[in-house]
Amino acid sequence: MHGVGMSDGGGIVLMIGSGPDATRCRDWPRGAISTIVAINNAWQLRPDWDYLAFPDDFAEDRKPHRQAPSQRIVRSDAYVPANNTYGGVLFAGGTMAFSAAYWALAALKPRVLAFLGCDMVYPATGRTHFYGTGSADPLRRDVSLRDLEAKSARLELLAAQDGCACVRLSEGDSRLTFPPVAPAALSKVARPVLRNSGHAIRAALDAEIRSGMRFDSGRYWDHLAEIDIPEIDEIDRLWRHAFASETGRHIDRARSDRAAVLR
Secondary structure, three states, X not given: OOOOOOOOOOOEEEEEOOOHHHHHHHHOOOOOEEXXXXXXXXXXXXXXXXXXXXOOOOOHHHOOOOOOOOOEEEOHHHHHHHHHOOOOHHHHOOOHHHHHHHHHHHHHOOOEEEEEOOOOOOOOOOOOEOOEXXXXXXXXXXXXXXXXXXXXXXXXXXXXXXXXXXXXXXXXXXXXXXXXXOHHHHHHOOOOOOOOOOHHHHHHHHHHHHHOOOOOOOOHHHHHXXXXXXXXXXXXXXXXXXXXXXXXXXXXXXXXXXXXXXX
């Protein structure tokens, strides 16, 4: 895979979402963390963020009023081309945790992508986000988000091919397939090793290409008539198979089935 410039050269990138537990990072020392990427509202949690990624429809009153000269905004004109280097937004999953992650993978070329507040689990009562109650964007009815675990597995595998480990810093339930890691252990995360030379990964990528459902604009919702949902589901199944084949770990099928009912 080819990046799109701006490389930080194999560092540890902290990806912060808006989950309730994201507040844990407020007092963390940067330590081994080389770059902080805030997603949507997460810039409010730390003043020392380096990049802030949000979609085109992100409300003006939720954007920072000022930023340091070194801080950069990542918009769709940056993250969509980055996602395209990994097959496109439709196959990557059209929610900002994935869109920002593929941008970081392409642009920053990290050794570790560490996720906090991106678990895509929303309680039925109480706070759904660190700032209160918000929409459960990854659970919306969307052709690109029919199997969140498969999308997570895809990201983890493609990152591994680039020599980057994906981990999560959360302590509870998660739709992410990434192994949990304590913040203090980030510097000890090993480079990922694929067990079967990526053969199953290539099979899944080839299926994506054969489908003809890549839309470089990133606006796959403008092409719904061209999208074959059973084929999307089969590609997700191939990513699940690739995940088991290449990592030796298995995704909890029942967990995904229960979540699918909500969508």
